[in-house]
Amino acid sequence: MFVIIIKRWLNYSRNFPVNFLLKQTPKPLNYCQILSTKIDGIDSCFYRFFNNINNNKMYDWNNLPRPNVIFVLGGPGAGKGTQCSLISEKFGHVHLSAGDLLRKEQNTFGSKYGELIAEHIKNGTIVPVEITCKLLMNAMLENMIALAKQANENEQKSIAVGNFLIDGFPRNQDNLDGWRKFVGDKVNVELVLVLECPEQIYLERCLKRGQHSGRADDNPESMKKRLDTHLNQTMPIVNYYEKLNLVKRIDASHDLIEIVPTFRYDRQLNLITGDFGPFRPSVPVKVPMWLAINLHRQNKCSIISPTWINDLPKLQDAQAQEMNRLLPPPNEHWRETLKLLEQEFGRSIQCSELIERREAILKKSVHELFREAYDKNQMFIGDVTLDNATSAELILVKEMIAKGFKRLQELRRNVLLASNRKHY
Ligand SMILES: Nc1ncnc2c1ncn2[C@@H]1O[C@H](COP(=O)(O)OP(=O)(O)OP(=O)(O)O)[C@@H](O)[C@H]1O
Numbered sequence: 001m002f003v004i005i006i007k008r009w010l011n012y013s014r015n016f017p018v019n020f021l022l023k024q025t026p027k028p029l030n031y032c033q034i035l036s037t038k039i040d041g042i043d044s045c046f047y048r049f050f051n052n053i054n055n056n057k058m059y060d061w062n063n064l065p066r067p068n069v070i071f072v073l074g075g076p077g078a079g080k081g082t083q084c085s086l087i088s089e090k091f092g093h094v095h096l097s098a099g100d101l102l103r104k105e106q107n108t109f110g111s112k113y114g115e116l117i118a119e120h121i122k123n124g125t126i127v128p129v130e131i132t133c134k135l136l137m138n139a140m141l142e143n144m145i146a147l148a149k150q151a152n153e154n155e156q157k158s159i160a161v162g163n164f165l166i167d168g169f170p171r172n173q174d175n176l177d178g179w180r181k182f183v184g185d186k187v188n189v190e191l192v193l194v195l196e197c198p199e200q201i202y203l204e205r206c207l208k209r210g211q212h213s214g215r216a217d218d219n220p221e222s223m224k225k226r227l228d229t230h231l232n233q234t235m236p237i238v239n240y241y242e243k244l245n246l247v248k249r250i251d252a253s254h255d256l257i258e259i260v261p262t263f264r265y266d267r268q269l270n271l272i273t274g275d276f277g278p279f280r281p282s283v284p285v286k287v288p289m290w291l292a293i294n295l296h297r298q299n300k301c302s303i304i305s306p307t308w309i310n311d312l313p314k315l316q317d318a319q320a321q322e323m324n325r326l327l328p329p330p331n332e333h334w335r336e337t338l339k340l341l342e343q344e345f346g347r348s349i350q351c352s353e354l355i356e357r358r359e360a361i362l363k364k365s366v367h368e369l370f371r372e373a374y375d376k377n378q379m380f381i382g383d384v385t386l387d388n389a390t391s392a393e394l395i396l397v398k399e400m401i402a403k404g405f406k407r408l409q410e411l412r413r414n415v416l417l418a419s420n421r422k423h424y
């Protein structure tokens with residue numbers, strides 16, 4: 001009997017933090033009490049349950065303040081990681097990248113999921129949510145506990161609320177369902193930032209990154225699949241959050257322009273759009289276009305032409321073959337950038353055919369859209385899709401669209417008048 005009691009007691013002590021915590025957590029406790037008595041217990045419990053993602057048990061984080069979450073979505077290479085680092089530097093959010101967490105788990109020695117994750121990443125498909133969600137919750141909890149510890153050490157009355165930027169999640173319906181099931185109301189989803197670029201830019205950035213990233217998916221075959229996943233699986237999730245009014249779309253194609261300064265300024269310029277510099281003679285540095293032009297006019301730098309300008313002849317040839325469809329432009333502001341560079345250097349960049357061809361396609365598609373309505377004597381037109389047109393290009397056909405609608409209105413009025421006359 002005595003041996004059994006000793007054995008049970010030993011067993012209990014071996015699992016001490018877990019048993020202790022499981023018994024204690026349901027009680028409503030004040031944060032400071034929890035911290036001063038059990039923070040080490042929480043830690044070891046958390047590590048037991050979460051560092052090993054094979055273990056299905058989940059830590060009950062009801063005793064910690066409900067954190068805020070911003071999801072950051074966008075195609076591969078949209079700049080999610082880059083922008084999240086800038087935001088977290090500026091505003092102190094904790095940046096968690098689902099892709100980075102999966103890559104880390106994949107490379108963890110002995111991980112049961114390594115192969116599965118590697119296969120999904122190579123194919124640009126989405127890993128089952130049970131794995132991704134636990135990795136995210138694990139990382140969030142680690143940070144929330146660090147905040148709790150900090151409050152405890154500084155004898156604060158309340159624990160700071162965690163602010164998380166979750167990059168690359170939820171990527172499909174399974175991700176969204178899993179998030180609702182495992183996390184749900186435990187966090188406050190504040191916003192969904194969506195970084196958008198033309199497909200060509202996603203491709204260019206990832207292939208360029210592939211020259212040094214060592215990533216298994218920065219290659220043309222994987223990129224095709226990743227773009228497909230983004231379009232068919234992630235965009236419906238963006239639409240879902242749009243209906244909840246949580247989406248903020250951001251044009252992520254703004255390329256900075258590279259300059260070579262002729263002056264020295266060892267500090268950074270802290271501008272609203274980011275921090276730029278330091279500036280050293282002969283050392284290339286990226287800055288916004290307006291700053292480049294300004295410095296150039298003061299003879300303080302030379303401007304390096306963006307690489308996409310060299311690809312314009314290729315795009316011009318390809319667009320010449322396409323009679324009815326606009327091909328993706330190099331970036332959203334390509335025409336404005338060209339114009340500024342042409343003005344600055346007083347020489348023209350040979351792409352007038354490309355510009356004319358695109359304008360002709362746009363005008364033709366708007367014209368056809370309304371002609372169909374007139375021909376069929378319809379009062380309404382179908383959905384307008386002007387894929388791959390940039391904002392500057394759309395302005396060119398704005399007047400045509402306005403005129404088209406005006407004429408449709410007249411048509412409508414005439415039809416109504418005619419039907420009223422019939423009744424008399
Ligand atoms: N505004 C930008 N202009 C030019 N290049 C950029 C810009 N933003 C990011 N990049 C570059 O594009 C590449 C992809 O950026 P980043 O890793 O931030 O994208 P991501 O959306 O996190 O990609 P992924 O989803 O594939 O992990 C990087 O090499 C980065 O330096």
Ligand SMILES: Nc1ccn([C@@H]2O[C@H](COP(=O)(O)O)[C@@H](O)[C@H]2O)c(=O)n1
Binds near residue numbers: 167226
């Ligand atoms: N929620 C997620 C996020 C990512 N993946 C997989 O990782 C790959 C790379 O992700 P990036 O965010 O770094 O582009 C992605 O293509 C997926 O295979 C995932 O499965 N679930």
